[in-house]
Amino acid sequence: AHAVRSGGRVVYAGAGTSGRLSVLDASEVPPTFGCNAFEAIIAGGDEAIRCAVEGAEDDSVAGACQGRELSDRDMAVGISASGKTPFVLGFLEAAKGRGAKCWLVTSESIEADMPDKTKNLDGKIVLDTGAELIAGSTRMKAGTAQKMALNMLSTATMIRLGGTYDGLMVDVTPTNAKLKKRALGIIMEIAGCPIDVAAKALEGAGMSPKLAALMLKGGLDRDKAEQALERSEGSLRAAFKRIDKG
Structure with a gap:
């Protein structure tokens, strides 16, 4: 949350299934929470979203090139079931060199088996999913766990930034009929x-x-409501409390 609040980004990077799940999570944040601070990088580029580009995961130089695009305001999140994917490690190492906070999401639970490059990271999220039913097919248990972890990371971040109110997505972007109906329902429930x-x-x-x-x-015009939200750092709950205190 700190990275986004300070004007930075949360940038995911992964290869294969991990990269596709990263793209999925990052692409769902804007319509759900009205925030464009989450981005995703997949080894092999956009082509790899639909078609396997297997050799791309071994390109640590390409990962490093992407990592050097980050700054000290950003947070880098590498996703690799094995914890050893060269593209991801290259990305994290370069991002760390740029001052970004760097985390790794992995299913490798044995610290001794982790590459030395992971030792200087700011943290790891270890999803101990164990062996796959089909050996080595990490799109199964490991991939499912990664999807849940990324969902929790992005959702928890947006909750802390005031993107929800009593379980309602108050920052939803009503760009179609379904979302406009949802937005109206949210307003009706809160305002009665x-x-x-x-x-x-x-x-x-x-x-x-x-x-x-x-x-x-709150009985406010638009200008005063915008000012109240700005003073409350986007939190609707805090804005209501500020109004109640007069």
Whole structure:
């Protein structure tokens, strides 16, 4: 959360299944939470999202080139079931050299079996999934665990940044009919208003459910609601408390 709050990014990097899961998680953050701070890099580039580019995972130089694009405001998250993927380790080593916080998500639970390059990381998330039913097919248990871990990482980050309120995704971007209906439901639940009032407020808030809910429940115009959210670092709960205190 600190990286995003300070204007940095959370950048995932992986190869094969790990890379595809990284792309999946990062691509779902903007519509769910209205935040573009999560990015994903997959070994072999966009082609590898649909087609296997198996040799790409061995290219530590390519990983390092990607890692050098990070800064000390960013957080680098490498995903590798074995903990040994050259592309991922090259990425993390280069990102560390740029001052980024670096973490590794791995299923390798034996510290002695980890490469020396992992010793200087800021931390590891170890998913001890054990042997696969089909030996070596880490798209199975390891991949499923990685998906859950990345979901938790991105979701917990956005919760800490005020992207939810009482389990509601108040920063959802209503870009289609389904999401607009969801946004209206969120406003109605928080503000206790009918749908026509919620719809008018949503339009007046520039299609921001969070801002619309604050305007209605807090009795504020758009400018004052925006100021309250800014002073509350985007937290709707904190903004309501600030209003209650007068």
